[in-house]
Amino acid sequence: MLLLAVDTATPAVTVALHDGESVLAAESQVDARRHGELLLPAVDRVLAAAGVKPAAVTDLVVGIGPGPYTGLRVGLATALTFGSALGVPVRGLCTLDGLAYAAGTGGPGASGPGIDGPFVVATDARRKEVYWALYADARTRLTDPAVDRPADIAERVAGRPAVGAGALLYPDTFPDARGPEHQSAAALASLAVERIAAGAEFPPALPLYLRRPDAQVPKNYKVVTPK
Missing domain, CATH: 3.30.420.40 (ATPase, nucleotide binding domain)
Structure with missing residues (x-):
């Protein structure tokens, strides 16, 4: 097993790689405004630190929140894209x-x-x-x-x-x-490995928002069409 865990549901952009026995490499950066910018480079560094090529990853787990809309979707979209490209399962876990x-x-x-x-x-x-x-x-x-x-x-x-x-x-x-104040993908990965070994069910890799996004269409929005 080589399980890659990512979570962007909180200000922490956090990534970890677990081999089923222990965490091989992990990285976390706290920056609520740069999830999209920071996540993929962090994945690259974690894989490089473990000496692992992306194709060797066998499982993915992603934090599904709850969390703010913008940050949360970065981790989910990244994990689902990786899973599709690699043909490996993507499991969700509550942040x-x-x-x-x-x-x-x-x-x-x-x-x-x-x-x-x-x-x-x-x-x-x-x-x-x-x-x-x-x-x-x-x-x-x-x-x-x-x-x-x-x-x-x-x-x-x-x-x-x-x-x-x-x-x-x-x-x-x-x-x-x-503490801890912020999420750790190392903890998320360790928990996921335990649950996989026990045959436990996982929630789907879908966002747990709990409320509507901050950005909404203004009321009384007027659609303008060309004459």
Whole structure:
């Protein structure tokens, strides 16, 4: 197995290559405005660091969000294009699940030892909102991903540690906020390898937006046609 993982659902443009036993190479850059510019060069560098040609990749996994429309579609489009060109399967994984895996195991992308017990993952959804979900542990999500204002979920998340950039932004709601702050494709790849080995089902490689894109057609839009 040579599994390539990519995720652009958060400000982190992150890529990793996993051989089924360990992460061979990984790279992450945090830049919310340059996903399209940064992703392909990062893929090239990760493959080169591992001494692997693109044709040797056997599996792909991509973070499906939730995340903002523009950034999220970069990773999905890239993964699906690679999968089609190489003739290999492309599996989706919830971006929040990758953060939870890193936080709960203390594995790739974590900033300390694993969290013991239930916790929250919250990423920045902009508009003073967070994308979030509750987890029993590193591998078990208790709720579907959602998007809400932090104050509106304060009672549901009270008393739980929280990880992710969204948690760090709103200390009133998440007083026990911890790292990792950003997504790690190394964690996403490690989780995917575990799930493949267990024969688990994966969500389709389709975007999990949770809300409409910021860019919309103005109301009362007037269509002008030539006379």
